[in-house]
Amino acid sequence: MNDVMPSMVPGFYRTHTGATCAALLRERLQWFWPDLRQQKILGIGYATPCLEAWRGRGALCVSALQPDYVLDGERGELPHQDYENILCADPALLPFQDDTFDRIVLLHAFRDEAHAMTVLRGASRVLRDDGRMLLITPSQWCGRLRQRRTPFAREPAFGARALGRIFDQTMLHTERRDEVLFLPAQWGCRSLQFGQVTDIAGKVLAPGLGSLSLIEVVKNSYSMLSMPVQARRRVWRKRFASVPEGCGKVPPPQS
Template identity: 50%
Template sequence: MHKAIPPSADAFYQTHAGQTCAALLRERLQWFWPDLRGQRVLGLGYAGPYLGAWQGRGALCISARTPEHGMGRAAGHALHQSIGPVRECVVDQYALPFEDEMFDRVVLVHACTDAAQMVPLLRAAGRVLKDDGRLLLILPNALAGRLRQRGTPFAQDVACSRTALRTMLGHAMLLPERRDEALFLPARHACASMRRGRRLDIAGKVLLPGLGSLMLVEAVKDVFSAIPLPLRSSQSWYRKLLLPAQGAATQKQGEPQRRSMPEEQAARIPEA
């Protein structure tokens, strides 16, 4: 049986469904971060179509493409003609060529296709994120999210459940704070128009909460994750009660009874 190969990100986001999908998700991104004037935003993976949520509104947006997406000939003009030019470069997502704590916001979309590499990716993104910065992931839902979006680049992305994603973020010293979901139906149906897409997302959140094809998760740095806690021996409650009594009994049996202070002074005085 022939297995359909999802189109490349460049090809998908040049279609009507791809442009509508990006526009719907940009509205959700603006809900998370409505005003980023004077801040630096890094888009990692293939985030160029989504950085238009803040491009031209006072934010410095940089799209860092991963090697599998590359840089096409018309990578900036045809794709982003409606949202303005976006600064783009190709980077190794596990060794980002940026200084530590350089960005106020980081957006990850189409950034990883291997679940085993998610933690190194998140750690690399956390390194360039400021201590008070925020990171946003757009990932397929483990509940048939990739199956419903098999005609889009999301079919190749890592799919996670809420529990698995929380564990991955914890290993990367990140802490999830807010969540949202989108595209309850395949993109060819949900992204026929902006009006239809908004209505389907609202209906899905009311009737089928938690079953959206895509998860949008905002995370922050967990400043307490690297602080070592003191190790204490685990003792049951009855053992704690018995230990003082056993210590007192051992002292009575093995050690001579200590005399009081007047008796010790009397013993030191020689007899006449």
């Protein structure tokens, strides 16, 4: 899987199409979590446009940008300089204490399956036990193909099996799902109203075929990590291996 072009992500949300796409995402995020007053929210990857859904509404919003998304590498400038709580941080080494945040939003945060596990483990560490995370990723069914002129075209599209492996290894559990962008962004994001209408029509006429999947997950502290298959094979061979002659016999009683 090719990495997302760093300069493409911030630049996309500066266009009319990107701004409308972010507005549609914020609308769905508010449907998931309508009232987050007095709560702490963390954005990982490039989730700053989504955090505007709760900014200024009584919630503390913090954006942890991946180092690749820092603009102007020579001067080290961050996008959204007017955002008061923004920092550059490796998602695997977030500079926060354990159990700090009530909600976490992940957008443009994954490069591949292994990287997704690393990011989610780091996010789970700073998430409270009763907290919730929301993953925004391209859907498996032509999500990247339809959004080929956006940053989503270069992101991994996880299927049900891949997501199952990721959540099992990171001890997470799916709570709710939603989807947006049933048309290419150049068409569906011409205006917010048009995007809302096409998304509603898509959910009625073609459910499951949205370009972007929104997956809400919670911690599954009581889940059991599966044992490696190789380890089970070694146990099987050891248990049923042939016993050398003379071993295991009970010696006769001495007189």
